[in-house]
Amino acid sequence: MSADEVGKILKVKNSSEGKKKPKLNMTTRGPSRKEVIIPMTKSNTELIMKSVHKQITNINEHLKNSNSDIIVDFIRLLNNGVIITTNRPANATELSRIENFLKKIDNIDPISIEAPRLPKSKSYMKIVRLPYNSELGTITSDFIEGVLKEMHLFKDATLASKPRIIKASPKSDKAVVWVDI
Numbered sequence: 001m002s003a004d005e006v007g008k009i010l011k012v013k014n015s016s017e018g019k020k021k022p023k024l025n026m027t028t029r030g031p032s033r034k035e036v037i038i039p040m041t042k043s044n045t046e047l048i049m050k051s052v053h054k055q056i057t058n059i060n061e062h063l064k065n066s067n068s069d070i071i072v073d074f075i076r077l078l079n080n081g082v083i084i085t086t087n088r089p090a091n092a093t094e095l096s097r098i099e100n101f102l103k104k105i106d107n108i109d110p111i112s113i114e115a116p117r118l119p120k121s122k123s124y125m126k127i128v129r130l131p132y133n134s135e136l137g138t139i140t141s142d143f144i145e146g147v148l149k150e151m152h153l154f155k156d157a158t159l160a161s162k163p164r165i166i167k168a169s170p171k172s173d174k175a176v177v178w179v180d181i
Contacts, residue, residue, distance in 0.1 A: 033089040036098060039081040039114040047107055049077055055105070059084075062101045063094065070094050079161060081114075089118065120158075125179045132167050132175040139165055139175050148179065157181050 048055055052075050059072045071087040084098065095116045103110035132139060144163040148154045160180035168174040 033118055034086050035119050036084040036086065036090055036095060036116045037078065037081060037119055038084065038099070038102065038116045040102075041109065041112040044108050044112055045077055045082055048075065048082060048102070048105065059098060059101055063097060066097055068094050068097065072098075084116075125181060127177040127179070128168075128174070130175045130177060132173050139177075141165060144177055144179065154181075 056072050056075060063070055063072070069088075070090055073085045073087060075082050075084050077083075090098070095118075099113065099116050102108065103113055127144075130139060136143075141163045144165065145159065148157075148159070148163075158181070164178045166176050168176055
């Protein structure tokens with residue numbers, strides 16, 4: 001090749017005319033319906049996460065043997081269980097098959113595995129002007145969870161995460177609590 005031809009090739013290659021950079025155009029608005037939330041104890045989640053790739057393979061094989069076309073893509077840890085992401089939204093039968101499989105894993109406590117559910121819309125609540133210190137001691141997230149469970153308003157609500165508690169200011173005795181529902 002002559003120097004002129006090489007120059008033309010380099011010019012075309014380095015030219016930005018007619019080229020558009022690809023853009024990632026993805027927006028997530030709220031929880032994905034392709035996720036399955038399975039509440040369980042921390043010891044069970046640790047056992048599953050130790051061999052997560054093996055569990056994914058076994059769940060997929062179990063689903064395939066039951067003539068289901070759903071596929072588990074990955075499993076991630078949640079503070080009170082695991083989230084299983086699938087290729088499409090799961091129906092009630094597939095949810096029960098996943099639950100049955102998880103309960104049969106070696107060394108798993110099947111009683112502590114709750115029924116799997118699909119994610120629901122998530123809201124949050126901000127509670128202000130609570131006393132940070134009381135005669136019972138400093139306010140904790142476990143205390144807030146206990147109080148919410150006793151209230152009729154939150155009877156059917158599920159907490160998405162632990163309540164977050166902060167002191168309103170360093171000199172104040174008031175707390176602010178955020179609760180994801």
